[in-house]
Amino acid sequence: MVEAEKRHTVTIEINGIRRTLEVESRKLLVHLIRDDLGLTGTHIGCDTSQCGACTVEIDGQATKSCTVLAVMADGASITTIEGVSPAGSPLDPVQTAFHEHHALQCGFCTPGMIMSVRQLLRAHPDPSEDDIRHGIAGNICRCTGYHNIVRAVESLVAKG
Amino acid sequence: MNATVLPYIGQPLKRREDFKFLTGKGRYVDDIRLPGMLHMAIARSPHAHAIIKNVDLGAAKAAPGVRLALSGQDLQGKIGPIVPNWVMPGTKVPFRPVVAIDRVRFVGECVALVVAETQAQAYDAVGLIDVDYEMLPAVIDEEAAIGPDAPQLHDNVPGNITTVYKVRGGDYAMAAREADQVLKLRLVNNRLIPTCMETRSVVAAPEPDGTLTVYMPSQVPHMHRRWIAETVGIPEHLLRVVAPDIGGGFGAKMHLYPEELLCPHLARELGAPVKWWESRSESHQSTNHGRAHTENIEVAIKNDGIILGLKVETLGNVGAYLSNMASGGPTVNTVNFGTGNYRIANYEATSRVVVTNTVPVDAYRGYGRPEGAYIAERAIDAVARHLNLDQVEIRRKNFIQLADFPYRPYGGMAVIYDSGNYQGLLDKALAAFNYDARRNERDTLRRNGIYRGIGVAAYTHMCGMAPSRRLALIGFDRGGWESARVAIDSSGRATVYSGSMSQGHGHVTSLSQIAADVLQIPIESIDVIQGDTRQVQAGHGTFNSRSMAVGGSSLHVCSQRIVAKAKKMAAGMLEVDEKDIAYAAGRFSVPGTDIAPLAFGKVARMAYVGHKLPDGVTPGLDETVFYDPTGMSAPSGVHLAYVEVDPETGIVDIIDYVAVDDVGTLINPLLAAGQIHGGVVQGIAQALYEEVSYDPDSGQLLTGSLLDYAVPRAEHVPSITSLFQETPSPTNPIGVKGIGESGSIAAPPCMVHAVLDALSPFGISHLDMPLTPPRIWAAVQSARNGAGQ
Numbered sequence: 039m040v041e042a043e044k045r046h047t048v049t050i051e052i053n054g055i056r057r058t059l060e061v062e063s064r065k066l067l068v069h070l071i072r073d074d075l076g077l078t079g080t081h082i083g084c085d086t087s088q089c090g091a092c093t094v095e096i097d098g099q100a101t102k103s104c105t106v107l108a109v110m111a112d113g114a115s116i117t118t119i120e121g122v123s124p125a126g127s128p129l130d131p132v133q134t135a136f137h138e139h140h141a142l143q144c145g146f147c148t149p150g151m152i153m154s155v156r157q158l159l160r161a162h163p164d165p166s167e168d169d170i171r172h173g174i175a176g177n178i179c180r181c182t183g184y185h186n187i188v189r190a191v192e193s194l195v196a197k198g
Numbered sequence: 199m200n201a202t203v204l205p206y207i208g209q210p211l212k213r214r215e216d217f218k219f220l221t222g223k224g225r226y227v228d229d230i231r232l233p234g235m236l237h238m239a240i241a242r243s244p245h246a247h248a249i250i251k252n253v254d255l256g257a258a259k260a261a262p263g264v265r266l267a268l269s270g271q272d273l274q275g276k277i278g279p280i281v282p283n284w285v286m287p288g289t290k291v292p293f294r295p296v297v298a299i300d301r302v303r304f305v306g307e308c309v310a311l312v313v314a315e316t317q318a319q320a321y322d323a324v325g326l327i328d329v330d331y332e333m334l335p336a337v338i339d340e341e342a343a344i345g346p347d348a349p350q351l352h353d354n355v356p357g358n359i360t361t362v363y364k365v366r367g368g369d370y371a372m373a374a375r376e377a378d379q380v381l382k383l384r385l386v387n388n389r390l391i392p393t394c395m396e397t398r399s400v401v402a403a404p405e406p407d408g409t410l411t412v413y414m415p416s417q418v419p420h421m422h423r424r425w426i427a428e429t430v431g432i433p434e435h436l437l438r439v440v441a442p443d444i445g446g447g448f449g450a451k452m453h454l455y456p457e458e459l460l461c462p463h464l465a466r467e468l469g470a471p472v473k474w475w476e477s478r479s480e481s482h483q484s485t486n487h488g489r490a491h492t493e494n495i496e497v498a499i500k501n502d503g504i505i506l507g508l509k510v511e512t513l514g515n516v517g518a519y520l521s522n523m524a525s526g527g528p529t530v531n532t533v534n535f536g537t538g539n540y541r542i543a544n545y546e547a548t549s550r551v552v553v554t555n556t557v558p559v560d561a562y563r564g565y566g567r568p569e570g571a572y573i574a575e576r577a578i579d580a581v582a583r584h585l586n587l588d589q590v591e592i593r594r595k596n597f598i599q600l601a602d603f604p605y606r607p608y609g610g611m612a613v614i615y616d617s618g619n620y621q622g623l624l625d626k627a628l629a630a631f632n633y634d635a636r637r638n639e640r641d642t643l644r645r646n647g648i649y650r651g652i653g654v655a656a657y658t659h660m661c662g663m664a665p666s667r668r669l670a671l672i673g674f675d676r677g678g679w680e681s682a683r684v685a686i687d688s689s690g691r692a693t694v695y696s697g698s699m700s701q702g703h704g705h706v707t708s709l710s711q712i713a714a715d716v717l718q719i720p721i722e723s724i725d726v727i728q729g730d731t732r733q734v735q736a737g738h739g740t741f742n743s744r745s746m747a748v749g750g751s752s753l754h755v756c757s758q759r760i761v762a763k764a765k766k767m768a769a770g771m772l773e774v775d776e777k778d779i780a781y782a783a784g785r786f787s788v789p790g791t792d793i794a795p796l797a798f799g800k801v802a803r804m805a806y807v808g809h810k811l812p813d814g815v816t817p818g819l820d821e822t823v824f825y826d827p828t829g830m831s832a833p834s835g836v837h838l839a840y841v842e843v844d845p846e847t848g849i850v851d852i853i854d855y856v857a858v859d860d861v862g863t864l865i866n867p868l869l870a871a872g873q874i875h876g877g878v879v880q881g882i883a884q885a886l887y888e889e890v891s892y893d894p895d896s897g898q899l900l901t902g903s904l905l906d907y908a909v910p911r912a913e914h915v916p917s918i919t920s921l922f923q924e925t926p927s928p929t930n931p932i933g934v935k936g937i938g939e940s941g942s943i944a945a946p947p948c949m950v951h952a953v954l955d956a957l958s959p960f961g962i963s964h965l966d967m968p969l970t971p972p973r974i975w976a977a978v979q980s981a982r983n984g985a986g987q
Contacts, residue, residue, distance in 0.1 A: 064318075078229035079222015081445075083395045084478035088904035091395060119222030133220040137212055140868050143876065144702025145219025146226065146395040146445030171912040178904075180395050180446050181702050183879030183941075184912040186872060 053121030068103040079119040090177030093150035100157035119149035139190035143181035206711035210868035227399035239320035243302035246336035246555040246897020257326035263319035270297035292352035303518035306483025336555035336897035340515035361551035363529035367608025368544035373507025377498035389490035389890040396445020397476040402465035417452040418739030441729035447701035449561030453522035488562025490515040507544035517558035531566020538574025545608035564939040567659035575947035653952025658834035661743035661936030664827040679826040682752040686819035690799030697737015698749030716757035743936020752825035770812035831927035831935035835859035848975030862935035877941020885949035
């Protein structure tokens, strides 16, 4: 068997639930999340780590899950969009702000964008417009022109 | 039921469909997993032009998990060919197999396929396919392709020209004679990649009842059902096309691609679901590109800035084969609109549709209208620059006037601008932009060596191609109608089935607003179903900014029929004459009497028990309408941009952007502004950042991934002021005009004008898009050297 197809055991905490899985060496974390765990809210928009649609939180840090091999996530705690506001709990303020400001159209970039905005606000509680635009520069949106995403984030800053 | 219902049309309602997308519950085709599902992967041509001498599938077939490996030869006579849906009269249509048989004509063309148990196995096996090619010379550029020694792509397309289209109005030759000057321009409309964030994907699944379900992100599900049926040879009644949530379309998801034919065919052959998913880099060489024109223009002018005539020669590069609408884009959609918002009585345009060894080119947000507006706007701006006239005043002077509407430009028959008020748009835009102050600021800063520029662009176009019978004249093999069904259930809730197809537009919200106003019921009582040919009766889908003007009007008329029928039923229940009944806020009342009003829900309940139906009234409250518009709506707008250019780096900083658009009656101002923001940024992207590059000799695609193709990020674009003027369209019952394409039409010329204005102190009067830093820097250097600095 070639190295790429060798299987490894990984244990991760995904949205608060501990899971142990067998994965090939070459499997990307995004494929583990989508294909093995069935969490399809994390999307794949490119193959060069440019678009940010696959952004999740790994140990509290927003990360493009296509840049991480599944085996590298062994022992990590991962939050996907499905874990941001689990069934029965209210929406995260970022999710609410996106709705209020029409910051999404097709919705494909939205989960990754929300993860990056959460990261931005953790690192930068009071960002300027330039800070916001720089903070979400790793995520491509083709529908909104970013205008209303920036407004949504600004509304969270204003609320303090 | 609420006693009062707001007029919903005109309200900036937040979207009803947001929740699933915000929480990761959107369902796109790639999210579909079916038991026993197999995966297809494609072997693509690495060469721009070559003869296929042999395809060796042996190793691929023997690879782990592989169920099937096929070449074009294996599929010959079984499925295909792929034929275009819009064939302009006189067009020579090249033969396009689903998978190349003996010759490849662009980098990325399908040459073989593998079906395996996992996607990884399918990719691995594709790597084992060995194709023996004999290279042929390739041609990439549309001007080179029509040259005498150019490589020929198709035997039946001599000179690589599939279509020649001419428009004439007035007498251009006379205008040129009477002109004080004739100005010449050559414009390149750069080739773009639509870049929907969701790439294409197909899942074809055989069902136990012998039917086949095809899941695909289709802007046009019913048309795809017809095209797949006809091309694969499956009777249409056995085919169900489902378009779930779509991650953006922009025109790229309304064509017929090989993979959409292969998955259905292979699923039937193998008796199992077959899935194909397009990687981003694969998308760059397999999903249609946009634009790719060269235009040569002559403008016949008087020295006071009046334009007497315009002559246009368009070359539209459509890639290696004629995609779905490819013969219509550079022709009807472009040169018909070459005179823009201006009274130009003498017009002469010729468009040639040219095949080259590149990815096929087809509709991308605006399709032809951005190219047309670019002709008109760049021409009038060049005239202003040349005559040293004010860029605003020259537009005022040449604008079509309020009293001119409905207006037929250059006296032709094909184009009618139904309504508009361009002076009003311009005044509103100038005020919002603070034009006079900005102009003074620009002039002051310029004296201090800071190079700022103001750009202006106006546009108009036509959307919602119709009526159906007119489409026959241009070889467009579809109708101009849209269908709507409104089904009221026995509790009084409404389900709307619309043939339009949202790809992020927010139709669940906007269509509900239309239905709620006519039905006079709360919006929460309305559900919207789209994108399933088994549920939705019929349709044409969403393109050409048609959803509200045509799909929305269809729903409007259909909802009126529901009310009309319910009124008859209410008359029976209240035992009064139908004409004495008034209907408002969900209640049937008899004004001037003490008869208690009857709620809509009560009538709905009765409609399904049928106990008190008046004579001649059938049970049920369920209506379907096929609405064929009598004409097309013409949105318009004026956009202004303010930029600063750093001559030492060539970097453009966009300081402000103001868009004032007239899209008729606004259904939802929040969603409308969202369409403008997105469209403008796609237009800014064309003007400043994006361009598909091919190596001109080898035909290799150089912008093969998102690493090389510059889709703008948040930090590359400004906030946008979006304002509206409402001049209702007389062509439909709502008064609405199209909006989706407005931004991407207006922004490219607006941005180019702003940059050229900033660079005017250097004597630079022309640059082609995209205005990247190296291009601007080189122009500044060359201007300085030329000036002896």
